[in-house]
Amino acid sequence: MHVELQTQPTATPVWPMLRTLGVIATLSGLLVVLADQITQPMIAEKQRLLTEQLVFQVIPGAVTKRDFIITADGRLEATASGASGEPIYAAYTAAGQLQAVAIVGSGGGYAGPVQVMFAYDPSCQCIVGSQVLKSNETPGFGDKLDTDPAFRENFRALEARVDTAGTALANPIVTVKHGTKTAPWQIDAITGATISSRAMGKAANQAAQRAAPVIQRDLAKLTQPN
Amino acid sequence: MAEAPQDRATAAASAPLLTQEETLTADTFIRGLWQENPVFVMLLGMCPVLAVTNSTINALGMGLSTTFVLVFSGILISLLRHWIPKQVRIASYIVIIATFVTLVDYAIQAISLELYAALGAFIQLIVVNCIILGRAEAYASKQRVLTTIVNSLGTGIGFTLALLALGTVREILGNGTILGISLFGPDFQPWLIMILPPGGFFVLGAWLLYFNWLRLNRLRRVTTFTGAPADAR
Ligand SMILES: Cc1cc2nc3c(=O)[nH]c(=O)nc-3n(C[C@H](O)[C@H](O)[C@H](O)COP(=O)(O)O)c2cc1C
Numbered sequence: 001m002h003v004e005l006q007t008q009p010t011a012t013p014v015w016p017m018l019r020t021l022g023v024i025a026t027l028s029g030l031l032v033v034l035a036d037q038i039t040q041p042m043i044a045e046k047q048r049l050l051t052e053q054l055v056f057q058v059i060p061g062a063v064t065k066r067d068f069i070i071t072a073d074g075r076l077e078a079t080a081s082g083a084s085g086e087p088i089y090a091a092y093t094a095a096g097q098l099q100a101v102a103i104v105g106s107g108g109g110y111a112g113p114v115q116v117m118f119a120y121d122p123s124c125q126c127i128v129g130s131q132v133l134k135s136n137e138t139p140g141f142g143d144k145l146d147t148d149p150a151f152r153e154n155f156r157a158l159e160a161r162v163d164t165a166g167t168a169l170a171n172p173i174v175t176v177k178h179g180t181k182t183a184p185w186q187i188d189a190i191t192g193a194t195i196s197s198r199a200m201g202k203a204a205n206q207a208a209q210r211a212a213p214v215i216q217r218d219l220a221k222l223t224q225p226n
Numbered sequence: 227m228a229e230a231p232q233d234r235a236t237a238a239a240s241a242p243l244l245t246q247e248e249t250l251t252a253d254t255f256i257r258g259l260w261q262e263n264p265v266f267v268m269l270l271g272m273c274p275v276l277a278v279t280n281s282t283i284n285a286l287g288m289g290l291s292t293t294f295v296l297v298f299s300g301i302l303i304s305l306l307r308h309w310i311p312k313q314v315r316i317a318s319y320i321v322i323i324a325t326f327v328t329l330v331d332y333a334i335q336a337i338s339l340e341l342y343a344a345l346g347a348f349i350q351l352i353v354v355n356c357i358i359l360g361r362a363e364a365y366a367s368k369q370r371v372l373t374t375i376v377n378s379l380g381t382g383i384g385f386t387l388a389l390l391a392l393g394t395v396r397e398i399l400g401n402g403t404i405l406g407i408s409l410f411g412p413d414f415q416p417w418l419i420m421i422l423p424p425g426g427f428f429v430l431g432a433w434l435l436y437f438n439w440l441r442l443n444r445l446r447r448v449t450t451f452t453g454a455p456a457d458a459r
Contacts, residue, residue, distance in 0.1 A: 017314045024306075024318050028325040035329045042336040050339055134343070139280075139401075140418040 055089045055102045058119040058129040062091035062099045068222070070211060076218040088211055090222045091119075098223045100128060103211040107202025111136040114145070114199040118207050120160060122215055122222070126184075127158040127173075127204060141193045145200050151190050159184040160208040162216050169209055175201030250373050258380030264357045265388035266437045271357045275389060276426035278348050282405050285393025287341045288348060289386025291334065293379065295326045295352050296361060300378040303366040310367070319362040320353070327352045357385060388433075395429050396420045 055065050067079035070086045077083035089102040101122065106115040114137060119129035135142050144151060163170040171185040175198045181188035187204070189197035215222065248254060264270045274292070278284045299322050303310075310318050331349050335342045342349070352358065361381055366374045397403055400420030402410050419425050 017311050020306075020310050020318060021314055021321075024321050028321050031325050032328050035332045039332040039336040043332070043339075046336065046339050139421050140416075 051089070054117055054131060054133065055091055058102055058117050058131045059091040059100045060129075061093065063094050064096075065089050065091045065102075066222075070214050074214055076214050076221050078221075086210060088215070098122070101211070101215055101222065103207040104133065105203040105205070105207025105210070106134075107199040107204075107206060109135060109137050109199030110141065110195040111138065114142070114196065114203055116145075116200060116203040116207070118155075118204055120208065120212060120215065122219055124157060125159070125161045125212070125216070127155055127160050127208065130155045130200070130204070132200075135196075135199075137196045137199075141196050144190050144193055145196055148190050151188070151197070154181075154187045157184065158187065158204065160204075160212050161185075162213050166217060167213050169205070169212060173201055173205040173208060247368070247370055248373050248377075250376060254373055254376045255380040258377060258382070259384040259387070262381075263384045263388060264381055265385060266433060268357075270360065271355050271385065272430075273351065274348050274355065275392065276423065276430065278345055279389050279392035279396055279426060279429075280400065280421040281344075281397040282390065282393045283341065284344050285389035286386065287334065287345055289382070289389040291330045291345075291349060292352055292355060292357070292385055293382025294330055295323060296358055296378040296382045296385075297375060298326045299323045299358060300361060300366040300374045301371055303362050304369060304371045304374040307367050307369075315363075315367065316359075319359060319367075323358055323362070324353045357381065391433055392426065392429050395432075396425050400425055 052065060056062055066089070068088050068090060069077045069079050069081075069083045070088060071077060071083050072085055075083075077085075079087065086104070088104075091099050091102060093099050099121075100119040102117050103120050104115065104117050106113045108114075113134075114132060115134040117131045117133055118127045120126075121128045130145075132142070132145050135145075137145075158173065159171065160173060161170045162168070169185075171183065173185050173187065175187040175189050175194075176182075177194065178189045178191045187197065187201045258264065260267075262268060265272075265275055271292075274288050278288045299319070302322050303319060306318070327350065330352070334345070334349060361378060365377055369377070394404060397405075398409060399417045400422075402408060402414040402416045417425075420429065
């Protein structure tokens with residue numbers, strides 16, 4: 001302790017230290033803000049293109065899309081209105097008819113949440129397609145959610161019917177063990193990847209529970225032309 | 227294994243070239259590639275080396291990002307070297323490094339969101355990559371700008387090549403592809419383990435074994451010719 005105190009006087013005065021840190025921090029701030037200003041529009045554009053590409057991937061055949069928001073109190077608003085909430089994407093055929101709505105949900109899997117985009121067809125009240133957006137599932141397990149042919153069969157017409165009160169699904173979507181599917185709202189799991197399959201079911205249920213009642217109630221907003 | 231970098235650091239500190247300004251030679255560049263390769267010789271930066279080398283493109287993205295940060299933080303630190311008081315140097319280096327890491331972070335998002343998602347938090351974590359702080363403290367803070375650029379490029383490319391050595395092997399064995407292009411056709415059953423974390427350790431271990439074998443072989447040859455042990459490097 002005593003020795004340390006004796007070596008102290010050789011220290012640099014305070015001012016050069018403050019000056020150096022001040023200048024470096026200012027320079028850093030300028031560079032970061034500049035980079036942010038330049039890249040923000042590019043990143044937003046990339047994000048928009050990516051979403052568009054994904055929507056047309058889960059809803060093949062659609063040619064145009066319009067973005068909507070489901071607000072926290074369950075209203076359907078055009079994204080352009082500036083409302084905040086869960087985004088959904090209505091996709092239209094070349095003739096301008098509503099083909100399906102892309103909705104997003106997530107469920108806990110083997111290694112964290114699995115986020116999935118589903119195609120919801122309001123006319124059959126069912127899910128007609130899916131695409132995993134984000135997952136940390138083990139390679140070789142998680143990929144099957146998008147590629148396993150038998151598992152894909154689940155998403156040809158997965159029932160997501162709204163109950164008579166119009167507030168929730170009549171039958172919650174659930175994943176069942178491989179080979180035990182009996183009802184159209186059940187997902188037949190992949191053998192050996194039951195945990196990832198369950199995540200998919202939870203994601204589908206979450207997405208549909210939130211979006212299907214709102215879409216059915218406000219269908220006119222989606223079908224009317226711009 | 228933990229001893230090695232430290233031994234090297236003390237050896238380097240006593241070596242004359244780092245206490246005075248180095249003249250620019252081919253060795254300024256080559257050293258980082260080979261004799262002082264950050265991964266295969268110094269065993270630095272193991273976290274990204276193991277975590278993001280499950281494919282060639284991830285390895286390349288990580289390697290080039292690190293190189294960019296190495297070079298630009300090196301330039302700035304070298305320019306300011308007479309001007310940064312010793313007491314605040316680490317804080318200064320970290321702010322400078324963090325600035326360039328943020329720039330890379332934005333740039334990668336603007337270039338490819340897929341790559342950004344694949345590299346995840348490891349881009350931000352370049353800030354704490356000891357290769358960069360090591361170069362700042364041991365080289366850029368004492369050397370002229372030009373030699374710093376050349377030396378940082380050497381180290382950065384050495385790091386990138388090491389990541390590619392892991393990433394390519396892991397992608398070929400674990401996924402049967404290279405840069406996403408299928409190599410062996412649909413009948414190939416990939417060794418999934420290779421793109422999982424244990425695969426990173428296996429492949430790193432295999433490369434270290436290979437490079438150490440090369441080094442020992444060279445040492446043995448030199449010894450038999452001259453009758454005296456020589457520096458393996
Ligand atoms: C290293 C390792 C990684 C695994 N990763 C997954 C995974 O990502 N998703 C999954 O559903 N199961 C994964 N499993 C398997 C699960 O532990 C579990 O065995 C399986 O989901 C059960 O399916 P089953 O009931 O059809 O046999 C993994 C197992 C191991 C050993």
